[in-house]
Amino acid sequence: MPRSARSFADDIRARSDDQLRALLRARRDLARPAPADLTALAARAATRASVQRALESLTADQLRVLEALVVGGPDDVAKLLDAPARSVRATLTALWDLALVWRSPEGFRAARAVPEILGAPARLGPTARELGVRDRSADASAAAENLSPAARSAIDRLRWNHPRASFDGESARAIRDELVQAGLAAPTDDGIVIPREVGVALRGGRLYRDGLTPPTAPEAVLAQADVDAAAGAEALELLWRVEALALRWEAEPPRVLRSGGLSVRDHRAVATALEATPELAAFVIEIAYAAGLLGPDGDFEPSWLPTRSYDEWAAAAPAERWAALAEAWLDTARAPSLAGTSSAQGGVINVLSTDVGWPMMRNRRLDVLHILHDLDEGTVAATEFTDAMLHWRRPLRLPEGAPTRAHEVLREAAWLGVTGRGALSTPGRALIDGRDAAAAMAAALPVAVDHVLLQADLTAIAPGPLTEDLRRLMQLAADVESRGGATVYRFTEGSVRRALDTGLPAAELIAKLTDASRTPVPQPLEYLVLDAGRRHGQTRIGAAGCYLRNDDVAALDAVVADRRLSPLQLHKIAPTVVVSPAHPGTVLEMLRQHGYSPVAEGADGHVVHAGRDHPRAPQRRESAAGIRLDSVDDRVIDQLLTRLRQGDAVAAQAAQKEGPRIPSTDPTVTLTRLQDAVADRAPVWIGYVDTDGELRRTLFRPERVEGGRATGSVGEGNDRRTFSIHRISGVVPA
Incomplete structure (x- = not known):
């Protein structure tokens, strides 16, 4: 138990090294900038700003004990809260560790700034x-x-x-x-x-109806294996949506609004393409942006494009891709749930706009996840319980009735796979603990299958998540028709042509599908691929302005006669040759857009499978971390503690001579020390500048501090003086 002291400052100076380390770990703001000695540390710990920050970290039971101490004194705390005395003593000791109370001869007393900040403790009025x-x-x-x-x-x-x-x-x-x-x-x-x-x-002698009783934990518990299986399925679904989004924007990049962000029309188009609600579509876009996978391309009329980081991300294993998204979600200050809502100016908040940023969202996610983390494995945390626990753990930041956004955080955690069926998943727990979340997710992901079932109606059924190579082949050669426990792909002329455009020959595509299928390649699918392959590449494009050649004169005549291609200014110079002033890439792209199947060829007449260039936005990473304080780790604390002890030793040596050394102090520290001296009725040594501009010192017993002035008696007698705070150069306890 802490020993009694004459004042708050004496209480701080009397603490052991271990107790001071605990204080500095809990209230890291006290270490920056480093105080000169323990007296300066005590003054800083008593300032209103530091005490406010410490109070905001208290849980409801700690805050209620502190309120009871302010209302009734140390002897009435247990009675006012209708709580066991042992529990109250343990909480008071924890508050002493935080320097929010100090041990006076009469018992625990709240730090001077505590009653000022609480104002109406327990919603009670003035005395x-x-x-x-x-x-x-x-x-x-x-x-x-x-x-x-x-x-x-x-x-x-x-x-x-x-x-x-x-x-x-x-x-x-x-x-x-x-x-x-x-x-x-x-x-x-x-x-x-x-x-x-x-x-x-x-109130019957009580401050609260429920005393120190926290919200009741939920009783619904699932098997952790079921939770992880559900989380793994959600993770794969998210990875597919992010990849589908990037491929869509790579082909058709949407414009960046002048005010920043994505237009409502493009937002809805993404939701339709991903078969998602607008809220889920906004989450997918924002999480990809937070992970640095999307960004503006920086052109004169900028568009949203995948970044170069996306290519590295897409080449990684699924679990590693998930971990990158999960870590970005945990660290970003953006709140995707704000997209589509009304702004303060009355307009709609656009996805990817600056209005989606909300600095408190990062802390709110951490608070919610720690609530789930503290429950037993597999425990399903309903929104009502999570909301109540947020109010319990952050009573000053989230007073009763204040919105917590717990349902939004839980919804995003479910979409991400941090939770499964409402309980924290093993990968989610690893993410919070700072362990290898990718390895945990790798164990939770469903086992990938290496085959599909080709059907005669030009569809293929994937009976589970496919291996990466097979998934990319199916994504290239077919379109997704439906998703669920099994994925249904449909082959079309357009999808087959998309695969051939990459330089994959028709025969090789059929061979790959034959190897991947547990059923024979249906004749309709084989005919579709061979027919597309026969027509694919008949028209050749080269550089002249550019030229087109085709041994099928009728096919080439059809191209020249197509009015949709009139911007290319095609001109026939021979029965099998047509020229155009346009760039070869433009001609190639435009013919493909209108249903033709050209390929590019080099100067030697060989086919050049250039395909499309993949446009990319510049490398970027959202600066979601915002403002961060310098780290205060154990090494810094040990160095600071050594400095504080040395400063106290120097002050003690000076005090043995002509009174204590009075270093210059900040006016805020000066004011705080004088107020503490008034509250404790303790004398102090002050240095001050007299009317002649000389620096002097005196023993001062302050009685009142207000209006920028301190009034009290000086010296050993009863001579009363009033000093202006700005003329006092420093204050040290007597």
């Missing part, structure tokens, strides 16, 4: 003394019973919710007057306020 009224708490319960029904209803609504109320109208003012006359409230300019002592009495 009767602060309001200037008589304490009527002893008669509060009896007075409440004698109220009229309307006044009793009003006091019941205020009892647990808020100490203040305003009353408009004659009947409402009558209720106000009745409550004031009964001694249950004090009048204010616009209504009433219930004194703190009366509020506690009306």
Whole structure:
């Protein structure tokens, strides 16, 4: 247990090295910039900004114990919370570790800034003394019973919710007057306020109805193997959607809006192409963008394109691709759920726009995932439980009634495969723990199959997730018709021509399909491939402006006569040769778009399987990490602790001479130390600049600090002085 001390600063100085290390680990803001000695550390730990940050990290039970300490003192905490004394003592010790309370001779006391920040602890009003009224708490319960029904209803609504109320109208003012006359409230300019002592009495001597009881954990538990199987299936589905999105934008890149982002029309087109809801489509786009797989190409009229990182990502194993997306999701400050909603200006928030960014989303994801992580394996966490736990773990950041976005985080985690069937998956747990999430997902992914079943109706059935090589072949030569436990592919003239355009001969395509199929290649499919192969490459394109040649005169005449190709300015110079001033690549692309099957040839007449160039956006990585503080690890803490001890030793040596050394302190630190001295009724040494501009020192007993001035007695006598804060150069405890 911590020993008693004269003041908050003495409490900090009396801590052991291990206790100081624990404090610096829990409140890392105290280490940057490094304080000169323990007195400076105590002053910084007592500042309002640092205390506010520490309070925001408290759970509801810790905050309630602290509120009870502020309301009733150290002896009444257990009674006010209706909690075991042992549990309260353990929580108070944890709060002492955080330097939010200190051990006085009378027991634990809250740090000076705590009551100021809490304002209305446990939603109670000011004390009767602060309001200037008589304490009527002893008669509060009896007075409440004698109220009229309307006044009793009003006091019941205020009892647990808020100490203040305003009353408009004659009947409402009558209720106000009745409550004031009964001694249950004090009048204010616009209504009433219930004194703190009366509020506690009306609650039966308790601050909260549920004391220190956290929300009840859910009881639904699934087998972890079932959870991982569901998560693996979702992960594969996400990988397919990201790849389909990139291939679509590679072929038809959408424009970047002038205001940034993606148009609503293009967003809906992606949702249709991916067979997804607009919300899921927005998530796929945003997660690919966060992982650096998509970006603007930087042209004068920019478009959205896959980046060079996408090619590396697409070549990796499925589990590694999933891990890249999961880590990007965990680290990004973007909130895909905002896409499609109304902005503050009244417009629609576009996907990929700056309005989709929400800095708190990263912390919210971590909070939700840690709630799932703390449950037993396979436990299904409903949105209601997760929402309640967020309020319990972050009561100051998320007061009751504040939206938590828990349902959005859980939905994204399910789409990503971090959860499966509502429970945290093994890969998701590895992601939170910082272990190898890719290896965990590799074990959770369904076993890939190396075959398909070709059907006579020009379809093929994949009875499960395909191996990478076979999946790419089927994606190239066929179109996906339906997905589920099995995937149905359909072969069309366009899909077969797409495969031939890459330089794959028709005979080789049939051979690959024969090797991959457990059923013979159906005759209709063989005829389709051979017929497309026979017509594919008949028309040859070369560089002259460019030329087209085809031994089939009728086919070449049809090309020249096609009005859709008039921009190419085709001109026949021989029965089997046509020339065009357009670039060969333009001619090749345009003929393919209109159903012809040309190939390019070199100067020697051999076929050049150039295919399409894959346009790419510049390499990018979203700076989602935002502003990060310098790391404060154990090495930094040990170095800082050595410096603090050395600073204290120097100060002790100086104090043995003509009083303590008074280093210059920041005005904020000066003000905090003087306020602490007033609260503790402790003397301090101050350095100050007199009216002649000379730097002097004196022993000062401050009694009041307000309005930029400190008033108290100086020296050993009762000579009273007032010092301006800006003239005080430094303060150290006496």
